[in-house]
Amino acid sequence: MGASTLAYIVLLAMAFSVASASDPSPLQDFCVAVNDTNDSVFVNGKFCKDPKLATPNDFFFSGLRVPGNTSNKLGSMVTPANVAQIPGLNTLGVSLARVDYAPYGLNPPHTHPRATEILTVLEGTLYVGFVTSNPDNRLISKVLYKGDVFVFPQGLIHFQLNVGKTNAVAIASLSSQNPGVITIANAVFGSKPAISADVLTKAFQVDKNVINYLQSQFWTDNHTY
Incomplete structure (x- = not known):
């Protein structure tokens, strides 16, 4: 195995290790969690309310x-x-x-x-x-x-x-x-x-x-x- 090939493999492994060390980037502005899968979409591994149906109370706690x-x-x-x-x-x-x-x-x-x-x-x-x-x-x-x-x-x-x-x-x-x-x-x-x-x-x-x-x-x- 040549030195250039080895260096490429090392750099590739480092890139993958960095990529797996943080959460994935959100794919939309927010993802309000819901238990009922009706009127919901599947984003980043979770069922989420359709953003069009989000209300202020989804982001509020007194x-x-x-x-x-x-x-x-x-x-x-x-x-x-x-x-x-x-x-x-x-x-x-x-x-x-x-x-x-x-x-x-x-x-x-x-x-x-x-x-x-x-x-x-x-x-x-x-x-x-x-x-x-x-x-x-x-x-x-x-x-x-x-x-x-x-x-x-x-x-x-x-x-x-x-x-x-x-x-x-x-x-x-x-x-x-x-x-x-x-x-x-x-x-x-x-x-x-x-x-x-x-x-x-x-x-x-x-x-x-x-x-x-x-x-x-x-x-x-x-x-x-």
Whole structure:
């Protein structure tokens, strides 16, 4: 194989790898998601409402003006504004969430498997942080005040704790129309069916009674749907 042929193959492989690393370009202005396939078209792998039938309400959501109910064990509530609430977000790759915190309320360690998050503090004081991947597992954290912004990279475990004596509010911007969320404690100790205690005792290096206790708890879900 000649050097020029080899170079061409390498360049071609690089081009394909770059092309497959991003979402496909939209084929129309918007693609309002619908469950009913009547009066719809198939675009970018999704059934979408005929654009001629789109209405302002397809792009509207008033839920973020309403404070979330923080009267739970965590003292926090997340109100999402993603494609489930705003059908017009379909294929656009962005979403929001409002997070309300009671005094000393916690948005517990969790991940977003499909999105990077930018958090903006609207009111209050938050201690926030994320943990880098193996093998370092380094905690990167900071105390935020009103108007401050902090980034949580995609897929990394992160949290927010209200360290003030008053309520706090933040807006999270996410780089996906459906970022997903995995709350670590809920997933590990509240899975259905439960993860084998033999797995968890070895993973956490604790007595089986500790695992049994943790699995018997009611794990609070602080997300509205």
